[in-house]
Amino acid sequence: MCSSDGRHGLARGSTIAGLAGRFAERMAAVRPLVDASFVRSDWARRNDELARDLLPVPPADFLRHPSIAFQMFVNERLVPHELPYVRSRLTDDRLLAEPPVGGPPTVPLPDSDVRTSSNTVHQLFHLLRYQEATGRRIDAAATVVEWGGGFGALMRVLVALHRGEPTCVVFDTPVFSAVQWLYLSAVLGEQRVVLHDTAPVRPVAGRVNLVPIGLVDATDVAADLFISNWALNESTPTARQHVVDRHWFGADSLLLAMHAGDPFAEVVLAAGARAVPLGDFLPGQHYLVV
Numbered sequence: 001m002c003s004s005d006g007r008h009g010l011a012r013g014s015t016i017a018g019l020a021g022r023f024a025e026r027m028a029a030v031r032p033l034v035d036a037s038f039v040r041s042d043w044a045r046r047n048d049e050l051a052r053d054l055l056p057v058p059p060a061d062f063l064r065h066p067s068i069a070f071q072m073f074v075n076e077r078l079v080p081h082e083l084p085y086v087r088s089r090l091t092d093d094r095l096l097a098e099p100p101v102g103g104p105p106t107v108p109l110p111d112s113d114v115r116t117s118s119n120t121v122h123q124l125f126h127l128l129r130y131q132e133a134t135g136r137r138i139d140a141a142a143t144v145v146e147w148g149g150g151f152g153a154l155m156r157v158l159v160a161l162h163r164g165e166p167t168c169v170v171f172d173t174p175v176f177s178a179v180q181w182l183y184l185s186a187v188l189g190e191q192r193v194v195l196h197d198t199a200p201v202r203p204v205a206g207r208v209n210l211v212p213i214g215l216v217d218a219t220d221v222a223a224d225l226f227i228s229n230w231a232l233n234e235s236t237p238t239a240r241q242h243v244v245d246r247h248w249f250g251a252d253s254l255l256l257a258m259h260a261g262d263p264f265a266e267v268v269l270a271a272g273a274r275a276v277p278l279g280d281f282l283p284g285q286h287y288l289v290v
């Protein structure tokens, strides 16, 4: 059975007001670092809307922006389906606690004074299901690459669950890389987070390295685990081919999630992955794991 002592904690570090005041400067540094051939038009539009509304200083409730809230917070009706599985595998309810950063929608954790969110439950569910399906622990991965990390929720819980000091690399569009810098610096502490804005990119060991996709060619990383949940399949064929040609950045273990009918699933299965349904409560969605 998987368990965690949650000793990293989830909410220490730099003040959100101070970080928000430096957001425009960080955004300016990364904004040109995009390869347009990698980005689908729907994500280009969400990026433009997010940049328009978060600059110059993101509002306190930036996680409620439609480009984030509607894309990354699953419906609260999923909580009763996923929470019992997650809770039975954690030894510490604090891993389920939702940091207040960004004003996320929260729900009470039953029989506890902790407030969690549908998103935190969902992200923990992914990692714990990966461990069960593969027989591998998250701890076995010293270097983790994520493609399309949303606002940073999965990396937050991965760092908390991991009993070591993993080197993490998250590729995303520049606007989301800047949002991840803001969010993860606030919840993990700015010293744990590096937003890269120049080539070549050499990931810093033990940190969460945020890399805008315009720098992917210039990034030297050898991953143990590659993760992309509802993201690489939402990138262009050029982007997908880049990742396949780079052999998943060298990772011998994979966790991807997407709709079972997605044509990219065939490519991941051909790479040796196995399909595992999320469950009857989310018909048609599956993980692809190695």
Ligand SMILES: C[S@@+](CC[C@H](N)C(=O)[O-])C[C@H]1O[C@@H](n2cnc3c(N)ncnc32)[C@H](O)[C@@H]1O
Pocket: 038, 039, 040, 043, 071, 072, 147, 148, 149, 150, 151, 171, 172, 173, 176, 213, 228, 229, 230, 231, 232, 234, 235, 236, 239
């Ligand atoms: C539907 S969200 C999923 C986010 C997160 N993986 C989750 O499960 O909550 C898609 C993610 O892919 C990112 N994305 C879209 N196009 C991308 C691209 N071309 N390269 C890298 N990331 C991209 C988006 O910015 C977003 O972070």
